Amino acid sequence: MQRWDRIEAFVEVVRLGTFAAAARELSVSNSHVSRLVSQLEQQLGTALLYRTTRQINLTDAGALYYRHCRHLFDGFREAEAAIDDLQDRPQGRLSLTSATTFGERFLAPLVNDFLLEHPQLEVRMHFTNRQVDIIDEGFDVAIRMGRLEDSSLVARRLCERREYVVGAPAYFEHISQPHALAELSRHRCLIGSRDQWRFAVDGVRREVRVSGQWRANSGPALLDAALKGLGLAQLPDYYVDEHLASGALISVLDAYRHDDTAVWAVFPRHRQRSPKLQRFLDHLVSYLPQRLSSAH
Structure with missing residues (x-):
């Protein structure tokens, strides 16, 4: 009995989190996706999803079924990638994710340039400050900064990146510049996506928790x-x-600046030999440093 379209609908609903997102991915209506999943549940004789007005959760049976089925579609994608490899030219879908501002400002123009060179490609860009599980969410590659935590992924260094602790001259009119990390506790610190700042002390990485009245993930x-x-x-x-x-900002604590701040591309091991991905990464290595330097 043919049930591939039903399984695919179920996998995409779980992977993307909503029926609407799955419908967009599959280019069908929401009702069609819902009907396919319901038909699959009837065939299996068990509920796979808990549906509420706000979210979708897996039942125990659904979690088990998803773990097995998602690998089937990974296999299909790998089969398509093998054909791409055989033809030795970038084609098919290239999906990537990165932090929002970095992606919008620096990556998107380079992706667009790459697409002009390879118009047969289909590109999907997803920019978010959330840490994305690129395997579960179906991405080819993620662009990340700083220290890498997930050793299960392959990493390629794209370019260097330095971080500075900075303040305006007007700020230092009211408080002296810090010369030691312990002095940060008496300063107003502007907090971005993390409240632990990274430094190096005698070559050893150190994180210092900072505090302040201002915070934004931008x-x-x-x-x-x-x-x-x-x-x-x-x-x-x-x-x-x-x-x-220009002197509009002053860098402080330079003696403690750490070097573990490169820009990386990370991707699943099974994508390591994909010409599509490798050519794209070569493109980033060639042009990303220039784009970063021209930002100012």
């Missing part, structure tokens, strides 16, 4: 607050180089 907002003298911020070079050169 690099441009963080930069604006620092420029207006609201406190200290830790920001990467492509945000602050221009302002350091």
Whole structure:
């Protein structure tokens, strides 16, 4: 009995989190996806999903079934990738994810340039400050900054990235510049997506928890607050180089700046030999450093 379309609908609903997202992915209506999943549940004789007005959760049977079925579609994608490899030219879908501001400002233009060279590609970009599970969510590659935590993924260094602790001259009119990490506790710190700032002490990585009255998960907002003298911020070079050169910002604690801040591409091991992905990464290695340096 043919049930591939029903299984695919179920896998996409779980992977993407909603019937609407699955319907967009499969280019069908919401009602069609819902009907396919219901038919699958009837065939299996058990409920796979708990449906509420706000969210969808897996039943125990659904979780078990998903774990097995998702590998089937991974296999299908690998079969398509093998054909791409045989033809030795980028084609099919290229899906990537990264942090929002970095993706919008630096990655999207480079992806668009790559698409002009390879118009047969289908591109999917997803920018979010959430840590994405690229295997479960079906991405080919994620662009990440700093220290990598997931050793199950293959990583390729794309370019260097330096982080600075900066403040405006107006801020330092009211408080002296810090010269030791312990002095951060008496400063107003502007907090971005994390409240632990990274440093190096005698070559050893160290994280210092900072506090302050200002927080936002936006690099441009963080930069604006620092420029207006609201406190200290830790920001990467492509945000602050221009302002350091002009004197609008002052870098402090340079003796503790750590080097583990590169920009990385991470991807599943089974994608390591994909010409499509490798050519795209070569493209980023060639042009991303130039784009970052031209940002200021």
